[in-house]
Amino acid sequence: MRLKKKKNQRKSVRFYRACFGFREPFKILCDGTFIHHLLRHSIPLSQLSKLLSSSTKVFVTKCIVGELRSLGDSHSDSVKTACTLLTARCDHERRRKSAASCIESVIGGNNSEHFFVATQDTDLRMKLKEIPGVPVIYGLKNSLFLEPPSDRQRQFVTSTEEERLHISEPEYNMLKKRVGIQVTTESSDSGESFENETVIKQAVTKTNNTGRMLGVADTCKFKRKKAKGPNPLSCKKKKKSPEDSRAENIDGEVSSASKRKRNRKRKKGQMERKLAEVKLVEAG
Numbered sequence: 418m419r420l421k422k423k424k425n426q427r428k429s430v431r432f433y434r435a436c437f438g439f440r441e442p443f444k445i446l447c448d449g450t451f452i453h454h455l456l457r458h459s460i461p462l463s464q465l466s467k468l469l470s471s472s473t474k475v476f477v478t479k480c481i482v483g484e485l486r487s488l489g490d491s492h493s494d495s496v497k498t499a500c501t502l503l504t505a506r507c508d509h510e511r512r513r514k515s516a517a518s519c520i521e522s523v524i525g526g527n528n529s530e531h532f533f534v535a536t537q538d539t540d541l542r543m544k545l546k547e548i549p550g551v552p553v554i555y556g557l558k559n560s561l562f563l564e565p566p567s568d569r570q571r572q573f574v575t576s577t578e579e580e581r582l583h584i585s586e587p588e589y590n591m592l593k594k595r596v597g598i599q600v601t602t603e604s605s606d607s608g609e610s611f612e613n614e615t616v617i618k619q620a621v622t623k624t625n626n627t628g629r630m631l632g633v634a635d636t637c638k639f640k641r642k643k644a645k646g647p648n649p650l651s652c653k654k655k656k657k658s659p660e661d662s663r664a665e666n667i668d669g670e671v672s673s674a675s676k677r678k679r680n681r682k683r684k685k686g687q688m689e690r691k692l693a694e695v696k697l698v699e700a701g
Contacts, residue, residue: 426563429552430469433566436574437550439531442472445554446505446523448516449485450537452477453495454556465535468554468561476505476532480519505532517541524551533563549573 433439445465455462466473477499485496507519514522517538524532528550535554536542545551546567553564584592 422562425565426468427470429563429565430471433550433552437528437531439552442474443469444474444476444530444532445535446476446478446520446532447499447502447535448477448481448520448538448541449488449492449495449499450516451535451554451556452485452499453492454537456494456498458556458559460556460559460561464561465554468563469533474503476503478505478507478509478516478519478523480507480509480514481516483513484516505530524548546570 430439454460462475465475482496482499485492485499505523507523509519509522517540520534520536520541521544523530524534524545526548528548531550533552533554534541534545537555542553542555542564545553546564547569549570550573551570552566555562555564
């Protein structure tokens with residue numbers, strides 16, 4: 418169960434990094450309810466970095482600290498820990514707001530600062546699910562959880578990907594200028610789509626022709642594997658016929674006989690030389 422939880426959390430973090438551009442160290446915006454929950458269940462702040470498997474920076478706003486102070490002595494420890502955290506800028510210095518409304522204003526419509534929001538407020542969590550690119554962290558007893566991306570966020574990602582696939586108006590005008598074609602515009606949608614298609618096709622053919630002139634191949638060519646000969650080490654040796662073996666035996670006998678018939682000249686040894694010298698001395 419613990420492994421499945423970690424796997425789902427890694428998937429969610431990967432989703433926000435790939436689709437919304439979240440980068441390390443991750444910034445976490447905590448409200449008073451979440452800080453109080455951490456102190457009540459004695460959960461250290463380092464647990465947040467373990468949850469996201471990366472380095473983190475924990476933030477609060479002045480409105481959140483002011484709300485904790487207004488709750489009295491029961492939340493004095495929460496106020497002390499909140500003062501030790503980093504402060505995110507909010508434009509509510511003259512007139513304080515509630516923590517929920519302050520977090521909503523800091524996040525805005527697209528979460529440009531890429532904050533993870535840590536809260537125990539269920540109403541705030543439901544509102545943040547409707548905003549694309551806002552991951553939510555909450556606590557449950559002694560453990561922390563990262564909510565998976567909502568359906569609203571997934572739909573936003575798919576719609577933005579489809580928009581990227583289609584050509585935009587400035588891109589279309591740029592292509593039209595580069596190709597240098599004057600196409601008659603029509604009021605109907607079919608005429609506009611036909612115009613877009615003709616301009617794009619001609620631009621693509623022009624780029625392909627330039628690539629061929631420069632010697633650039635359109636498609637990559639792979640070498641096909643040709644059939645090679647058998648491995649000589651794995652092949653069996655050719656069996657010799659009995660006639661060949663007899664011929665080899667006969668040749669061997671003949672060669673041995675010829676070797677025996679050779680007359681070898683023996684060299685005189687040292688003893689013979691000494692005897693010859695002694696005889697010469699006696700004769701003289």
